[in-house]
Amino acid sequence: MLSLHRHLADIKGMDDFDEESVLAKIHLVEGDILMLSGSLVDGSGTPSSDFDFCVIARSEDERFHRDTFPRESHMRYYTSGDRVKASFDYLPDSLLGVDVEYWTAEAISQMIAAHRSLYRHMAGRARKSSGFAPSVVDFRLMSRLTYGVALTNSSDFQRITSDLVPGEIAYTAFRTAVGSYPDFRDLIGMWVQDDYESALVAARKLGVDTFRGLTHVYGNTNRNPKYLARFLYRLPASLSELSTRFRQLNSYGVAGPEEAPEAILAWLDLIDAAFAEIRRVRDDVDAFVDREHFLELLKSELHQTMSWNAEISNEYCFRAREAEDGLPSLRELLAAMEKRDEAKHALPLHQWAAGQATPAGENNKSV
Known part of the structure; x- marks a missing residue:
């Protein structure tokens, strides 16, 4: 039996x-x-x-x-x-x-092959990839294949899953999770309107997405956010204080509306801290695009024909924090955007764009 x-x-x-x-x-x-x-x-x-x-x-x-x-x-x-x-x-x-x-067995083999193709695609782009062809890749099943136990015919199971790379699944999960600039920009708009209730909801979403990304850097292949608090307990002990701060704010929130603005800023601090840890460890994870390569991917999206303004500069200031140290904090970025101004940073955006010739709007890619 x-x-x-x-x-x-x-x-x-x-x-x-x-x-x-x-x-x-x-x-x-x-x-x-x-x-x-x-x-x-x-x-x-x-x-x-x-x-x-x-x-x-x-x-x-x-x-x-x-x-x-x-x-x-x-x-x-x-x-x-x-x-x-x-x-x-x-x-x-x-x-x-x-x-x-x-x-x-054939369907499982085909899905693993489809995921490897998807991983290569995601490893070649810097943007968050939320449209990840769910009809081709069942991420829930892919995650289960990384830790599932074959109760019968285990040798056949090992053969079928021999091309499965858990780190690649963790990276595709990361690329679909980690917080995006459009979400941050929405948060800014709500903040400017003094709609702190909506801004707090947006900040929580951005925080949950980014902390999900943090668990994926540490090998979690499960994308289901309902278990996020449990996955955070599995992070190294050195991150226990950060995880506790996240769980406190995410699970128990604020006492009343008057505390919402400060809670939003607290969320931004937590997100910055999560990005700092992502930067620290990602180069040591084989399947993850390292920091230098990620910045090259950001660079490849720029082109000479862009109309340079504070908005584009702020977008790249937000997105580059996944790989670049020393950028303005999200509090500072919020303050700059509230004034319709540019956050001061040292990203060489104009130099990156030099020589790139792709027309504006062409798949966000330069040649």
Whole structure:
């Protein structure tokens, strides 16, 4: 009989369960790879979490079709057309559930290849990449493949996932997370209007995105923000004070509206501190674009035909802090933009643009 207990993290308050009852909901056949993953394995789970299984079949069979899927009385299932993608059920007398995804070995291999292509694309750009072709790459599954346990046919699982690079998944997660200039610019507009409530919401979003990025620098492949506080506990002890400040502000907020302006500034300080740590460690992470290369990517976006103004200068002042020390703080950048002025920095933007000939507006790229 397959054993689950030894692969599960110690989850406070978790109900006991019968392994046979769990396995009966999977519809496993000989030759399948059965992977166990999810929050009950990575330690971020709760007593109401699900067992997250992935069945990787050699090829499609009757389980993959709506009319022939072996349903049980209370089971729900997710389909894409005729194709059954997953099933969902609960364990009796427990908060625990059982989720099973159905894949083929070929589909997993194709997704890993698609992600490697996406990683190469993201490693060649400096902008935040929120439009990351989710129809091609299932980031949730990719993350689970980095730590999932193959309960059956482990040698086949190792062969199929041999091209999987967890650091590359962490970098694509980072590139889709770390705070963006448009979000900061929105925050400034709200601040100028004295709409501190909206500005505080924007500051919190920018902070959460940036701290998610910080966890990805340290190897976290999970993009789900609901577990962010738990992932922060896994950062090195040297960052405990910074993580505590973040959790306090993010989880418990402010006592009243009068404290909102100072809370916004506190968020900006936290974001600056997170960027400083990102700068400190990223060069030592193999899959991450190092600081020098990142600045070259920023440089490649500039071109002679830009109409130079304070706004462009401030944008690059914000974005370069991912890789450049000594830039004005976000408080200083806010103050400059509030005055419609340029924050003073030493970025050689005009020198970077010298000789670049791409017309303005052409894919933000120079040649």
